Every structure is written in C-alpha cells, then in structure tokens.
Amino acid sequence: MSHIHWYPGHIAKAQKQLKEKLNLVDVIIEVIDARIPYSSWYKTTDNLCNNKPRLILMNKSDVSDIELNKKWAQAISKKSNCEVIITNLNNKNDVNIIISKVIKLSEPIMQKRVEKGLLPRATRTMVIGMPNVGKSSAINRLVKRAKAKTGAKAGVTRQQQWVRINDKIELLDTPGIIPTVQDDQYQALKLACVNSIGENAYDSEYVASELLKILTSKYHEKIKNYYNFKENEEITIESISLKRGWILKGSTPDTKRTSQIILSTFRDGKIGKFTLETPEEYDLI
Numbered sequence: 120m121s122h123i124h125w126y127p128g129h130i131a132k133a134q135k136q137l138k139e140k141l142n143l144v145d146v147i148i149e150v151i152d153a154r155i156p157y158s159s160w161y162k163t164t165d166n167l168c169n170n171k172p173r174l175i176l177m178n179k180s181d182v183s184d185i186e187l188n189k190k191w192a193q194a195i196s197k198k199s200n201c202e203v204i205i206t207n208l209n210n211k212n213d214v215n216i217i218i219s220k221v222i223k224l225s226e227p228i229m230q231k232r233v234e235k236g237l238l239p240r241a242t243r244t245m246v247i248g249m250p251n252v253g254k255s256s257a258i259n260r261l262v263k264r265a266k267a268k269t270g271a272k273a274g275v276t277r278q279q280q281w282v283r284i285n286d287k288i289e290l291l292d293t294p295g296i297i298p299t300v301q302d303d304q305y306q307a308l309k310l311a312c313v314n315s316i317g318e319n320a321y322d323s324e325y326v327a328s329e330l331l332k333i334l335t336s337k338y339h340e341k342i343k344n345y346y347n348f349k350e351n352e353e354i355t356i357e358s359i360s361l362k363r364g365w366i367l368k369g370s371t372p373d374t375k376r377t378s379q380i381i382l383s384t385f386r387d388g389k390i391g392k393f394t395l396e397t398p399e400e401y402d403l404i
C-alpha cells in the first residue's frame with residue numbers, strides 16, 4: 120500500500136508545461152533542498168532540458184547539516200556535470216554569485232550565436248524546482264537586483280514576462296514547477312518532510328513518525344537532547360506527546376497535534392540543522 124499518493128495524470132501535464140517553458144531559455148537555474156539534495160534534485164532534467172547548461176542551487180543550507188552540504192554539492196556536481204552552489208536565499212549576498220555563474224555558463228552559447236552571424240542578445244534564464252524549495256525566493260532576489268539598476272522590462276509574450284536583470288541576463292518571472300511525487304515512496308516521504316508535497320496527499324502522523332525514525336538514526340544525540348530524553352528512553356510520537364504534555368482527555372497522547380508540531384519545528388530548522396540523506400546511501404561517493 121502506498122502511504123503518499125501521487126497522480127500520474129498531473130505529472131504528465133506538469134512535465135509538458137515545464138518542457139514548453141524550458142524551450143525558451145539558454146541557461147536553467149534549478150533549486151534543490153539541501154536537507155534532501157538527492158530526493159529534491161530532478162534526475163530526468165537532462166532529457167527535458169536538451170542538455171542545456173544548468174546551475175544548481177542547493178538551497179536552505181542554513182537549516183541543513185553543514186558538514187553534509189559540501190559533500191552533497193560535490194557529489195551532485197560530479198553526477199550531473201553541472202555547477203552546484205550552496206545557497207541560503209534568505210541571505211541577499213548569495214545573488215551575486217548566481218548572476219556571475221549564469222553569465223559564465225551562457226558564454227559558449229553566445230559565442231556560437233556570434234559565429235552563426237546572429238545578433239548578440241541577453242542570456243535567457245529561468246528558475247525551476249520542486250514545490251517549496253525556494254524558487255520564488257530566488258526570483259525575488261534576482262529581480263530586486265534588477266530594480267536597483269535598470270528596472271523591470273516588459274515581456275515578450277502575454278503570459279511570460281521577462282525581467283532584465285542586467286545587460287547580460289533576462290529572467291522569466293515565473294518558475295517552472297517540477298512535479299514531485301514519482302513512484303518512489305521513500306523519496307516521496309522525504310519530500311513530505313520538507314513540505315514539498317500537498318498535505319492532503321499524506322497522513323501527517325505517518326510522515327512525522329518516519330521522520331523521527333530517520334532523525335533518531337542519524338542524529339540520535341541531538342534529538343534526545345532537544346526532547347529531553349534519557350539514554351535508554353524510546354523516542355516516539357507517543358513518548359514526545361507525554362513528555363510535552365500534549366494529551367487528550369483520559370491522558371491519551373495527542374499524536375495528531377504532536378506530529379504536526381514535530382513536522383513544523385523540523386521544517387523551520389528549530390530542532391537542529393539536519394540532512395535526511397547522504398551521498399553514500401546513493402553510491403555517489
């Protein structure tokens with residue numbers, strides 16, 4: 120039985136829409152979530168993108184495991200043959216490096232245009248990624264930079280607006296959404312943990328209890344201390360409910376409320392900086 124539902128029809132439609140948008144650009148900016156780099160990285164983008172140059176932003180690095188950030192960036196870069204940069208899009212400084220990398224990636228394409236006798240033009244780029252990874256944050260950061268310098272420029276078509284970031288880059292103002300749930304339930308579970316899947320596709324008690332299992336196996340000491348457990352006490356939704364006093368009438372643990380709090384505190388990075396998967400688990404090292 121699958122615990123997290125997915126809809127093949129939706130996925131096919133989303134993929135078609137993404138492909139249409141990708142046809143418009145020279146360089147792709149893909150945002151992934153540093154807490155689940157492998158599960159939030161779109162493995163099939165190569166055929167969708169016609170092997171266009173792609174810059175990968177491993178985002179939310181402020182709430183993921185610092186030691187694993189670097190390892191993952193290297194592993195994904197090697198596997199995908201794309202440049203990977205570690206970002207925290209709540210921090211405006213990271214935008215300069217994004218701009219300079221996009222320009223660098225576009226140079227061979229622009230060179231080819233010149234060789235063919237075509238007029239030079241700005242590099243077209245767009246942001247793609249799974250839900251909630253930080254696509255809008257990336258666009259906002261880039262667009263704010265544009266306003267400070269040249270102001271937004273009107274678009275090419277009615278639906279799609281291009282914003283001129285500087286002389287060399289134009290950005291599509293809406294992101295491409297990568298459909299999330301594939302048929303891999305473990306990947307889907309991790310996407311649900313970081314809120315990349317609609318809440319009505321899963322049961323939050325199931326997702327929270329699986330998240331606890333992952334966290335206690337990888338970060339036992341930190342979880343134990345955060346919830347004030349002794350060495351040999353079992354860390355479960357029920358035991359956390361009881362410890363925190365989240366109980367219903369008749370002293371039954373309020374597992375629903377506890378699950379929701381576990382998920383939201385994890386997502387906000389309040390429990391700690393955690394990454395739910397390692398490159399070793401995927402034979403990427």
Ligand SMILES: Nc1nc2c(ncn2[C@@H]2O[C@H](COP(=O)(O)OP(=O)(O)OP(=O)(O)O)[C@@H](O)[C@H]2O)c(=O)[nH]1
Pocket residue numbers: 178179180181182206207208209210248249250251252253254255256257388
């Ligand atoms: N901690 C942290 N939060 C971030 C970062 N980037 C984005 N966020 C937060 O993550 C949430 C989702 O960011 P968005 O930029 O809206 O993500 P999105 O990919 O456009 O999401 P959808 O439009 O829902 O698909 C927001 O609450 C952001 O403030 C980051 O680097 N670190």
Ligand SMILES: [Mg+2]
Pocket residue numbers: 254255256294
């Ligand atoms: Mg968005």
